[in-house]
Amino acid sequence: MLRISTTTSLYDTGLLDEIEDIFEGLYNVDVQIVSGGTGIAIERAEKGDADLILVHDLARERKFIEEGYGLSRTCFAYNYFIIVGPEADPAGIKEMNVSEAMKTIMEQGIADPDKIKFVSRGDDSGTHAREKLLWDRAGFNYTEVATSGRWYVEAGQPMGQTLLMTSEMRGYTLCDTSTFAAYRSDLDLVPLIEEGDDLLNVYAAIPVNPAVYPETNCEMARNFVNYLVSDEGQSLIAEYGTETIGKPLFNPARGNCDLIGCSGDECSVPLADDRCNMAEA
Amino acid sequence: MDEIAAGLVRAAEMILALDPTVVEITTKSLAIALTSTAIAAILTVPIGGLIHFHNFRGKRVVVNLIQTLYSLPTVTVGLVVFLLLSRSGPLGSFGLLFTPWGMVIGQTILIMPIITGLTIAALSGVGPAVRDTAVSLGASKFQAIFTIMAEARAAMLAAVLLGFGRALSEVGVAMMIGGNIRGYTRVLTTAIALETSRGDVELSMALGIILISISLIVNLLVNRAQGNWWS
Numbered sequence: 317m318l319r320i321s322t323t324t325s326l327y328d329t330g331l332l333d334e335i336e337d338i339f340e341g342l343y344n345v346d347v348q349i350v351s352g353g354t355g356i357a358i359e360r361a362e363k364g365d366a367d368l369i370l371v372h373d374l375a376r377e378r379k380f381i382e383e384g385y386g387l388s389r390t391c392f393a394y395n396y397f398i399i400v401g402p403e404a405d406p407a408g409i410k411e412m413n414v415s416e417a418m419k420t421i422m423e424q425g426i427a428d429p430d431k432i433k434f435v436s437r438g439d440d441s442g443t444h445a446r447e448k449l450l451w452d453r454a455g456f457n458y459t460e461v462a463t464s465g466r467w468y469v470e471a472g473q474p475m476g477q478t479l480l481m482t483s484e485m486r487g488y489t490l491c492d493t494s495t496f497a498a499y500r501s502d503l504d505l506v507p508l509i510e511e512g513d514d515l516l517n518v519y520a521a522i523p524v525n526p527a528v529y530p531e532t533n534c535e536m537a538r539n540f541v542n543y544l545v546s547d548e549g550q551s552l553i554a555e556y557g558t559e560t561i562g563k564p565l566f567n568p569a570r571g572n573c574d575l576i577g578c579s580g581d582e583c584s585v586p587l588a589d590d591r592c593n594m595a596e597a
Numbered sequence: 598m599d600e601i602a603a604g605l606v607r608a609a610e611m612i613l614a615l616d617p618t619v620v621e622i623t624t625k626s627l628a629i630a631l632t633s634t635a636i637a638a639i640l641t642v643p644i645g646g647l648i649h650f651h652n653f654r655g656k657r658v659v660v661n662l663i664q665t666l667y668s669l670p671t672v673t674v675g676l677v678v679f680l681l682l683s684r685s686g687p688l689g690s691f692g693l694l695f696t697p698w699g700m701v702i703g704q705t706i707l708i709m710p711i712i713t714g715l716t717i718a719a720l721s722g723v724g725p726a727v728r729d730t731a732v733s734l735g736a737s738k739f740q741a742i743f744t745i746m747a748e749a750r751a752a753m754l755a756a757v758l759l760g761f762g763r764a765l766s767e768v769g770v771a772m773m774i775g776g777n778i779r780g781y782t783r784v785l786t787t788a789i790a791l792e793t794s795r796g797d798v799e800l801s802m803a804l805g806i807i808l809i810s811i812s813l814i815v816n817l818l819v820n821r822a823q824g825n826w827w828s
Contacts, residue, residue: 439795472783
């Protein structure tokens with residue numbers, strides 16, 4: 317059995333289901349996937365309730381490894397964050413840079429909370445962490461933003477539900493391109509801010525350190541990581557979504573290591589056969 | 598086990614210190630469930646009375662149907678109300694989705710069958726002697742009905758309290774229609790679901806203790822009402 321604790325974007329888009337089927341066939345193993353925000357995904361692993369995490373929050377990934385829970389980090393895919401909103405764009409943020417857009421949504425939201433809303437994940441997910449970072453970069457204290465009025469809506473729900481809520485409220489939200497593409501046909505939302513600093517979103521796989529939890533299935537976690545970065549795994553990631561929505565949902569990490577800021581041994585290289593035996597607490 | 602014990606201690610502290618988040622979420626939960634229960638009771642107690650005091654073809658079928666709906670799945674009610682209140686739905690223009698009033702609508706629908714059905718059961722529990730006595734003493738039809746309802750009031754109160762308990766403890770409608778928005782539609786059940794999933798076990802436990810305590814109080818009240826009725 318391999319227990320994977322994953323972020324919702326990889327799961328809600330259906331990518332992991334597809335990889336799971338293939339992987340189970342290859343290794344004759346039962347793969348169990350639990351999805352949640354990056355915060356809870358990491359927490360489950362810290363409690364020993366997972367063998368492998370697939371997440372997207374560099375700061376918390378580093379902490380997870382530094383505290384000894386994680387064996388090593390392997391980047392395997394990336395996409396981008398975007399700010400989406402109603403096509404009419406009532407706050408007029410199109411063409412702005414990210415910080416200007418965040419500032420404008422906040423100012424106009426405070427002035428007219430019935431018309432301008434920002435819907436936040438509010439669940440300590442990787443996307444929520446990025447949103448906090450973007451408020452910080454725009455020059456605001458997150459706690460003040462979150463308590464500055466009813467224009468700021470904390471959903472406390474996964475990405476898909478948050479998108480549906482944003483669409484119903486005709487609001488704005490921060491979303492990853494993959495989940496947005498997967499839900500787009502159900503939404504009255506369009507991407508408004510698609511380029512900018514701090515919008516890159518890198519997914520990493522980290523096996524749980526067997527020196528901390530000896531009962532963890534490190535070998536199978538290592539096999540899964542190595543499948544993700546194999547030729548087959550990387551081309552599956554590169555093509556996933558073409559059939560269903562007409563274009564790929566994720567970008568494979570291989571060949572883009574510099575762009576996504578992953579160092580050589582982190583970037584899409586397989587873990588050594590004896591990696592699990594070399595683990596130290 | 599340590600985590601559970603530590604969580605319980607911390608939860609007790611939060612409740613005793615009247616932690617603002619705990620108070621806010623509890624108040625919101627009570628307000629929404631009480632409003633739903635009041636509306637459902639006003640609508641369904643008369644309906645229950647009408648069904649009980651009238652004989653018509655298919656009455657048994659109607660009563661059976663109502664009893665089947667006691668266990669109406671909350672997520673099904675959530676789904677239907679979501680579709681009705683959504684912007685693309687027939688009631689979309691009222692903007693009720695993801696509001697407390699939207700939750701009230703969903704919960705009202707959810708608990709109407711149980712209050713109606715138990716009202717009928719309460720009225721059926723009043724023996725024919727009561728009615729005969731009232732009529733023999735010269736009561737009009739309405740006076741007789743009034744006498745029977747007065748006789749069944751404890752059991753009817755129990756019906757309403759059970760409806761309240763279901764409204765307070767359900768999570769499907771609250772999550773799907775309310776959307777669990779902090780400070781607006783976040784109630785005990787949705788907050789517990791969220792805080793557990795983001796790892797704030799202490800807050801979850803504090804809210805869980807409150808929820809169980811309220812359920813316990815409601816249950817005691819129900820028992821008391823039924824005790825009076827049977828004694």
